[in-house]
Amino acid sequence: MGKTIAEKILADRSGLDSVVPGQIVIVPVDIAMANELSAALSIKELDSWGVDKLYDPEKICLIPDHFTPSKDINAAGISKKIREFAKKHNVRWYFEVGRAGIEHAVLPLEGVILPGQIMIGGDSHTCTAGAINCFATGVGSTDIAAAWATGEAWLKVPRSVRLNYSGKLNPHVYGKDLILYTLKDLTTSGATYMSLEYHGDVFESLPMADRFTMANMAIEAGGKTGIFDFDEKTKKLVESTPRFKNEKPSYKTYAADEDAEYAIMREYDVSKIEPQIAKPFSPDNVCPVSEINKVKIDQVVIGACTNGWLEDLVRAAEVFKGRKIHPDVKAIVIPGSQIIARQAFDLGLPQIFIDAGCVFSTSTCGPCIGGHMGVLGEGEVCVSTTNRNFKGRMGHLTSEVYLANPAVAAASAVMGRIGSPEEL
Amino acid sequence: MILKGKTYRAGExxxxxVILxxxxxxxxxxxxxxKHCMEDxxxxxxxxxKPGDIIIAGDNFGCGSSREVAPLSIKSAGIGAVVAKSFARIFFRNSINIGLPIFESPECVYATKAGDELxxxxxxGKIKNKTRKKEFSFVPFPPFMQTIIEKGGLKGWVMEKLRQG
Incomplete structure (x- = not known):
């Protein structure tokens, strides 16, 4: 019987001929990553276990990105602890503020994670890396501590979902709209413990950015990971990273068999999809943007591990160019990483954002988790390109978040209400 | 191992x-x-x-962020167990790893009201609702997870790995 991408990677890496869904395997972990919040607890665990020697510092990645640049004294204390831990253990992939960004944007673009590898991360959006054909999944701090100590993790082989997207895309429809549409269909628990496999000819006309966006939100359907096929676009991205250029590491790629077995299969005709928006308070509470064009807004956030990629910033800038933000709205634009910020400067994007009246910030997860750099106040309404709109997610319990693509978010900022770029 | 407590009822x-x-x-x-458990x-x-109380919840309990502080806050608040129709996978994993007892039993959730004694x-693999005099069964954990639970969480597994070299 044929195998899915997830089954093939997990079988290969656990040294078995084949695996079946539900089977528990012990796998070597190529990268065990944590941000400053998850790492703080992992370090505490290691201390309480009396573990002072890490299995392999080459396979550890630490990125302070949630409350950084440190938002207060507590956050500074945590980041300091992480920095000291990284230094003490010679952690290879420690990324300092200013040389980093949001973990999920940093790892694939720096070349820390490669196709075919297994990564666990102390952050639910670790699945983002699946865009480059690897098995990446979010876990908790104890799992991370265990992998740092032993080099291994236990994983249950997930069942797989095959999602196929074909047809011609409508204007201003991107990966974000495809995944929101999919979430409406699958719901937030529809793919619990499953691996989402994304296929279809539509990805020939979309850049890698959209694959990252879609893999990122696999967790919003309850997924364990989201994986894309490897193709020329993946190869180009992987082989142009700083690490690849230096070391030329070898890597292995995986494709699903024709007769692989899937728990769920879906065919989406993308020509029927218009720009989508997720209403409060769930990422699966989705409808076309055109159905809700009268909601007044207070804030727009463009960025995050979901939509802080270069193409996302380009799409937002195309809308903002020559326009001003509505006087009642504040808009915050956040590139996913320093690499992306640098590219944005080369294209002159920050000037466009600033001329329109936006904040152009350094990379941080800040506003997405109601941490800093744009926390919502009582009753405030926000259109955000982030991935979650649960109650209180971005600030006050009575605030409301609508999730959309960067062009819709930018158009809404200009109009002062939810709307699509078509209306401008 | 028997756990007893009154129930707190949560939704889907x-x-x-919102947990932390x-x-x-x-x-x-x-x-x-x-202090901040379930605050939002x-x-x-x-x-x-009260200490030992049991949370009863619907589908997909613990969905969203991977933050281990969520199950940890529940355990620290004194909750003895969580019984849900289903759990989100990272929350499930984290709970096993830190030793917060969790059980999937839709039948129990349907039949149990706030304040019932379980x-x-x-x-x-049995849950008794003593208030309503009903009994439900749940599927026991697979052997590997039983081992982790018996070792008191992932710590035990790590220690054994390290001893074996």
């Missing part, structure tokens, strides 16, 4: 953002975490529960 898709809000994610001290779900949660036979 309770996410980790992002603004408290920098905390690692269990006493501090306990029910501001009176801590007033309503008795859970952890390894026997």
């Amino acid at each position: 898709n309770v996410n980790t953002d 809000p992002g603004r408290w994610c920098h905390l690692t001290d269990e006493g501090e975490l306990a 779900y029910d501001a009176d949660f801590l007033k309503k529960i 008795e859970i036979d952890v390894f026997g």
Whole structure:
């Protein structure tokens, strides 16, 4: 019987001929990553276990990105602890503020994670890396501590979902709209413990950015990971990273068999999809943007591990160019990483954002988790390109978040209400 | 191993953002975490529960963020177990790893109201609702997870690995 991408990677890496869904395997972990919040607890665990020697510092990645640049004294204390831990253990992939960004944007673009590898991360959006054909999944701090100590993790082989997207895309429809549409269909628990496999000819006309966006939100359907096929676009991205250029590491790629077995299969005709928006308070509470064009807004956030990629910033800038933000709205634009910020400067994007009246910030997860750099106040309404709109997610319990693509978010900022770029 | 407690009733898709809000994610001290448990779900949660109480919840309990401080705050607040129709996978994993007893039993959730007294036979796979005089069974954990539970969480597994070299 044929195998899915997830089954093939997990079988290969656990040294078995084949695996079946539900089977528990012990796998070597190529990268065990944590941000400053998850790492703080992992370090505490290691201390309480009396573990002072890490299995392999080459396979550890630490990125302070949630409350950084440190938002207060507590956050500074945590980041300091992480920095000291990284230094003490010679952690290879420690990324300092200013040389980093949001973990999920940093790892694939720096070349820390490669196709075919297994990564666990102390952050639910670790699945983002699946865009480059690897098995990446979010876990908790104890799992991370265990992998740092032993080099291994236990994983249950997930069942797989095959999602196929074909047809011609409508204007201003991107990966974000495809995944929101999919979430409406699958719901937030529809793919619990499953691996989402994304296929279809539509990805020939979309850049890698959209694959990252879609893999990122696999967790919003309850997924364990989201994986894309490897193709020329993946190869180009992987082989142009700083690490690849230096070391030329070898890597292995995986494709699903024709007769692989899937728990769920879906065919989406993308020509029927218009720009989508997720209403409060769930990422699966989705409808076309055109159905809700009268909601007044207070804030727009463009960025995050979901939509802080270069193409996302380009799409937002195309809308903002020559326009001003509505006087009642504040808009915050956040590139996913320093690499992306640098590219944005080369294209002159920050000037466009600033001329329109936006904040152009350094990379941080800040506003997405109601941490800093744009926390919502009582009753405030926000259109955000982030991935979650649960109650209180971005600030006050009575605030409301609508999730959309960067062009819709930018158009809404200009109009002062939810709307699509078509209306401008 | 028998767990006993009165029930607190929660709804469907309770996410980790409301269990332990992002603004408290920098905390690692269990006493501090306990103070904010379920804060954005029910501001009176801590007033309503006593040590050993059991949370009853719907589908997909613990969805969203991977923050381990979410199950840790529940454990630290004194909750003895969570029984749900289903759990989100990272929350499930984290709970096993830190030793917060969790059980999937839709039948029990349907039949149980807030304040009912439950008795859970952890390894026997039975939940008794003593208030309503009903009994439900749940599928025991697979052997590997049983081992982790018996070793008191992932720590035991790590220690054994390290001893074996």
